[in-house]
Amino acid sequence: MEANPSPGENNLNPDTERQEIRSYLLGTLDRDHKTQFEERLLTEPSVYEELLIDEEDLIDQYVTGELSALEQQQFESHFLITAERQKNLRFGKLLQNYVNSHVEPVHSFSFLQTPVRRWASLGLLATILGATGIILIRGFVNRREAACVVKQTTSGVMTVTLAPGSAGTQGSTAQRVNLPPHGVEVKLELQLSKPTFYYYKSELFRENKSLKISDELKIEAKGEQRIVPFTVTGEMLSPGDYQVKLSGVLDSGADEFIDNYSFRVIE
Amino acid sequence: MNKNWSLSQEAFDALLDWLDSDRELAGIKYEQIRSRLIKIFTGRGCVDPEELADETINRVTSKLTEIQKEFTGDRARYFFGVANKVHLEYLRRKMPQPQSAPTDSVRAELEYHCLERCIARLSEEDRALLLKDYGAKGQTQAERRKALADELGISLNALRIRVYRIRTALKECIEKCIQDSL
Numbered sequence A: 001m002e003a004n005p006s007p008g009e010n011n012l013n014p015d016t017e018r019q020e021i022r023s024y025l026l027g028t029l030d031r032d033h034k035t036q037f038e039e040r041l042l043t044e045p046s047v048y049e050e051l052l053i054d055e056e057d058l059i060d061q062y063v064t065g066e067l068s069a070l071e072q073q074q075f076e077s078h079f080l081i082t083a084e085r086q087k088n089l090r091f092g093k094l095l096q097n098y099v100n101s102h103v104e105p106v107h108s109f110s111f112l113q114t115p116v117r118r119w120a121s122l123g124l125l126a127t128i129l130g131a132t133g134i135i136l137i138r139g140f141v142n143r144r145e146a147a148c149v150v151k152q153t154t155s156g157v158m159t160v161t162l163a164p165g166s167a168g169t170q171g172s173t174a175q176r177v178n179l180p181p182h183g184v185e186v187k188l189e190l191q192l193s194k195p196t197f198y199y200y201k202s203e204l205f206r207e208n209k210s211l212k213i214s215d216e217l218k219i220e221a222k223g224e225q226r227i228v229p230f231t232v233t234g235e236m237l238s239p240g241d242y243q244v245k246l247s248g249v250l251d252s253g254a255d256e257f258i259d260n261y262s263f264r265v266i267e
Numbered sequence B: 001m002n003k004n005w006s007l008s009q010e011a012f013d014a015l016l017d018w019l020d021s022d023r024e025l026a027g028i029k030y031e032q033i034r035s036r037l038i039k040i041f042t043g044r045g046c047v048d049p050e051e052l053a054d055e056t057i058n059r060v061t062s063k064l065t066e067i068q069k070e071f072t073g074d075r076a077r078y079f080f081g082v083a084n085k086v087h088l089e090y091l092r093r094k095m096p097q098p099q100s101a102p103t104d105s106v107r108a109e110l111e112y113h114c115l116e117r118c119i120a121r122l123s124e125e126d127r128a129l130l131l132k133d134y135g136a137k138g139q140t141q142a143e144r145r146k147a148l149a150d151e152l153g154i155s156l157n158a159l160r161i162r163v164y165r166i167r168t169a170l171k172e173c174i175e176k177c178i179q180d181s182l
Helices: A014-025 A031-043 A045-063 A069-077 A083-101 A115-146 B009-019 B023-043 B049-062 B064-070 B075-092 B105-121 B124-135 B141-152 B156-181
Strands: A157-162 A175-178 A185-192 A199-206 A209-217 A220-222 A225-233 A240-249 A255-266
Touching: A014 A031, A014 A045, A031 A045, A031 B023, A031 B075, A045 A069, A045 A083, A045 B023, A045 B141, A045 B156, A083 A255, A083 B105, A083 B124, A083 B156, A157 A175, A157 A255, A185 A199, A185 A240, A185 A255, A199 A225, A209 A225, A225 A240, A255 B105, B009 B023, B009 B049, B009 B064, B023 B049, B023 B075, B049 B064, B049 B075, B105 B156, B124 B141, B124 B156, B141 B156
Parallel strands: A157 A185, A175 A255
Antiparallel strands: A185 A225, A199 A209, A199 A240, A220 A225, A240 A255
């Protein structure tokens, strides 16, 4: 940001201005207003700075599914025209994935203000956390070993619901799935935080080898959850680790990576 | 513009002199005009706005001798007129289809790794602010921001600027991390 007047420090009503900028970004501002706005964009630093912030806000609203269907369509067809904005959208999604997988409570640490108290409190906290961690890990391991996951089997279809896995941690968090019997289809339900595309594409991998690709997949509602269904045959699976890559299909036909899902097939 | 004309150091220096007699300020003004022209071409749906912004600046620079004699007023406005011409010519040309760079899983993994590293480098205060700005589910961005601004005792606009600056720093950190890792 430039060392100039901050956004909102001009004489215009900030709400009106933000609405005008939003319309400009979505390509819906009428021609006369657009020309006037562009001249101001070139000559008034505060307008440019507000535009930069509104771009980020708009991306966040798209990522979190806050835009209306019409705005979403305008966002995809007009706003996402440049590579720079597509890169910013990737960043927005990345950040959202991070936040979704990191519940970090924010506390006030004012009681830890003296060094002695701080170290004593941290030592006590570490001891408690360590003991709790050991108990939880033992319980978790026992549960996982005792109860391998067969989600549901109805009329020759086995349904497995998969949550998006954080990159780099797939091995440790992979969901376990019993080896499906022959003749059974496995419906992988890929959970989605926000429905942002009309069509989706899924690809099943084992040891980086692609086993199956399906595109033109559509989102489905499952209770309050949104999932993308991806069906594979039972014969395709044998004991081992699998990954599913989910992408959204842009209007241009290109893919945009959304998330990876992983599971382990066990006998 | 003469198609063989190219921006020489001498011509660029003349442009900077025209923008401001102070060389440092002139450089800042040049960057400001270029970045705003990029936004204008982006707003008009141009796929390669940087190229069109540079073309606009080159045209102004190539006619600087005439412009200096005739034009008075805010110099940024002159660029706007030239940008309109450049845009009209762009519309007459065949427009390339926008391309979206696919992100492979290796790249996505690297981006996530870099994000984790860069978030860890943020101050505790900035990290908490960023997570809270995104965090609470079931609330809209406006609702989250209002609650957060109230909690921090700052204006909504001040909060938006703070979050924007944190995000910008984070993006730069991630870009650098990715570059260093490739």
